[in-house]
Amino acid sequence: MRTLSKYIVIILVSCFTASFSQTGKIQSVKDDYRDFAYVKTSEVLLEVANKGYRSVELLQQLANSFYFRNEMDEAARWYGELIALEEVVDPEYYFRYALALKGIQDYENSDKWMAKFNELKPDDLRGKAFKSKEDYKATIEDLSRDDIELENVDFNTEYSDFGITEYENSLVFASARGGGRKYRWNEQPYLDLYSVEKTSQGYGEVKALEGKINTKYHESSAVFSPNGKYIFFTRNNYYKLKYNEDDDGINRLQLYRATLSEDGTWDEIHKVHFNSEAYSVAHPVLNLTGSRLYFASDMPGTFGQSDIFVVDVNDDGTLGTPENLGPSINTEGQESFPFINTNGDLYYSSNGYPGLGGFDVFISEELDKKVSEGSSRNFPIENVGKPVNSEADDFAYYENLVTKRVYFSSNREGGKGSDDIYTFEIPECEQYVFGTVSDKDSGELIPGATVRLYDAEGTEIEQLIVGDDAAYKFSLDCEREYLIRGEKGDYIAYETRFSTPKKNQELLLKLFLAKDMQAIGPCDDLAKILDIPIIYFDFDKSNIRYDAEIELQKVIAVLNKYPTMTIDIKSHTDCRGLASYNERLSERRAQSTKQYLIDNGIDSGRLVAEGYGESQLVNDCGCEGESSSACSEEEHQLNRRSEFIITSIKGERCNEN
Incomplete structure (x- = not known):
């Protein structure tokens, strides 16, 4: 039982060589605070941005501030500015930009950026996609469920039983239990399709499917149209009492369609038009509406030994032109037994991706929806984990999301026959x-x-x-x-x-x-209030860099808001290098910072600037003794800082020495 049953060998191997609803408002300063000075970060950002200064962080914060208040015209403006930077940003900002544009009825551009978002978003779904080969075992373990109890169904036999589908109140499956002539590969009878009624006590009597579907050769893997008028199923290349082989003497598998007659039996058997004696076509499944049929085949265009294909279904039950689902689903190995649930998720079995052994069941979420939308053939997949998958062959997954019931087939140890059908109820997930x-x-x-x-x-x-x-x-x-x-x-x-x-x-x-709104007063440091990092200068230079300009514009915005405010600009270094050099360098940088503020309209009488070198360290990372060598780069970085101390505001002075 630990090897793939001979029936499955034939079937798999020899035959296959928004927008957010946030409407918050800016709250005004309460009367109790009217005598205090405040800095509203969003207003500072807007003032800096309106002057033409741009950074990813600034524009993200500014655009979000309008977006969360449902001011979509301004949100669209600043998201547009963000995108125009051509920097790498979270795909979420493309989504928000698209919705903001839709909010101002710019539908053409909204569609453009929504398409960009859809292109980029799959890259963020790594948690739901197949993981790399290096950690696939740990990934499968994470995806496994310990709250599922498997049941070997009562109607399994010592023979091969597999491939559940539902029809009305019955289960339809393939089985070798029928007796008669035996298949020479395993000395078991040929497969036929059977049905068993679901009852309140479990299952009723197993009966062969009525009509002309079953023959003296293999039949398996059936699916019924939503209106119950058609059935598609797999059979050996045996049609109108004629058994056909290819040039190598191999009888391939083919798809057939039968129609429900007035007496409730299946007749009017027809081949699908893309069957061939040169390759196999098998294991059909329909999507929820019956508009697309998925199947496995080794027809031309196959990447490996067998691939998953999709084909449109016409109103009269005939089929269109098959398309391969592509290399994100298919491999050089074997992919087979597709199933599409009512959510449009594709389940299928593969031995081409790392798994627990043999064939594992994989899922690609919302694949049918993506196929319908004509999206690219980039379908993320993931292993469904234990207990569905095991070290044996696990295949023919089927689930009913209404009844929360799952069926699948496996030849794992402990079963009744060479292939058994297992079932479980999907646990409630809290x-x-x-x-x-x-x-x-x-x-x-x-x-x-x-x-x-x-x-x-x-x-x-x-x-x-x-x-x-x-x-x-x-x-x-x-x-x-x-x-x-x-x-x-x-x-x-x-x-x-x-x-x-x-x-x-x-x-x-x-x-x-x-x-967002913080009280400020004498002795406060604007660098801390405005979350300004160190004002960076190029090595051994004191000219203001562009990234430093953005930060200094925040200081200018505050100074303009409070014309009585005076500040002391302090520049510091770490201890590394000569103390005299550090003092001169920090002095030049402090004066350069002061001059920048003056050049941008700030009265020089409101500014004091001084470099302190390494004289005012904020930690024990001095360069004398052993302390410096014990300090990390991050600890030294804390000492390389800029301060903007408020020395007076609204008539109050800082008494700090």
């Missing part, structure tokens, strides 16, 4: 996301914050206002993509995107919000 909302700087909880949950398309699903414990919790669906956002008043909204697995999970996501 998913939760929970966490707290806290201040990014202080770590303090933020009661009264709003937490919103969105689906992958940006539609708001649920929202809540957190209580004194600042805690939230949402129930989720499995195998879905979500975005969660925390927001409150004078804070900048924080959001994160995540996907849920197939397994039960409680996901902890803490939301940290940064202040």
Whole structure:
């Protein structure tokens, strides 16, 4: 039983050589705070951007600020500026840009950027795609389910039984139980199609399918049209009592279509037009609407020993021209037994991708939808994991998403025959996301914050206002993509995107919000308030670089807003190098920074600039003794900083020495 049954050898081997609904508003400063000075980060960003200064981070934050307030005209403007930088950005920004354009009825350009988003987004679905060969075992283990209990169905026999499909209230499958002439490869009878009724107690009596479908040769792998009028099935190349072989004496597999007669039997057997004596065509399955049929074949254009193909189904049951699903589904090995569930997901068996052994079952989500849309043949796949897959051959996967019942076939150890049918009920999957909302700087909880949950398309699903414990919790669906956002008043909204697995999970996501509006006063450092990193200069130079200009424009925006504000510009170095050199270099850089502010309209009388070299280190990374050698580059970096200390504002002075 650990080797592929001879029936499957014949069948597989010898025959196959949104837009977000956020409508928040900017809250005005409360009366209680009217005597304090504040910096609103979004206003500073807008002022800097309006002056023509651009960076990816600045434009992302600015565009998002309008997008979250549903001001799509401004959002479209700044997302457009972001894209125009031609820098690498998260594909999510293409999505938002498209929706912002749609919000101003620019549908042509919206479609353009939505297409770009669709092109880039599959690259982000690595968690649902087939993993690299180096870690495939760990990946399969992660995808496996320990909450599934397999059942070997009662109607299995000592012979080969496989390939379930549903028809009305019955299961239809292939079996060698029928007696009669035996197949010489395994000394078992030839396969026929059988049906068994589902009952409240389990299963009824197994009966051969009525009509003209079964013959003295192999029949297997049936599928019924949605209206119940047609059945497609696999048979040896045996038609009108004639047994046909190719030039090498091999009898290939072919697809046939039968029609339901008035007496409830299947007759009017017809070959599909692309059958051939030179190659095999087998294992048909229809999509939900019956508009497309998927099958396996080694016809010309096949990448390996057998591939998965798709063909359109005409209203009269005839078929169009087959197309290969391409190299992301097919390999140089064998791919067979396709199945399309009602969601359009493709399940199929392959031995061409790393697996647990023999044939494993793989899934490509929403493949039928992608085929319908005419998208490229780049279909991510992943192994469905244990217990469906094993070290043996696992194939002929079938699931009913309404009844939550799955059937598949395997020749694993412990079965009743050479191939057995197994079944299980899809377990209920419980998913939760929970966490707290806290201040990014202080770590303090933020009661009264709003937490919103969105689906992958940006539609708001649920929202809540957190209580004194600042805690939230949402129930989720499995195998879905979500975005969660925390927001409150004078804070900048924080959001994160995540996907849920197939397994039960409680996901902890803490939301940290940064202040958008911060009180400022004498002795405060604008560099910290505006989150300005070190003002970078080229090595051994003191000229202002473009990336430093963007940061300095934030300082200019604040100085213009508060004309009474004076500041002390302080430039610092780490300890490495001669102390005298560091002092001179930092002095030149401080004066260069001051001059830049003056050149941009700031009165020189409001500015003091001084270089401190290495005299005011913020840690123990001095260069005397052993302390310097013990410090990391990151620790030295903390000492290479720029400060913009407010020395006076609105008549109040800083008394710090």
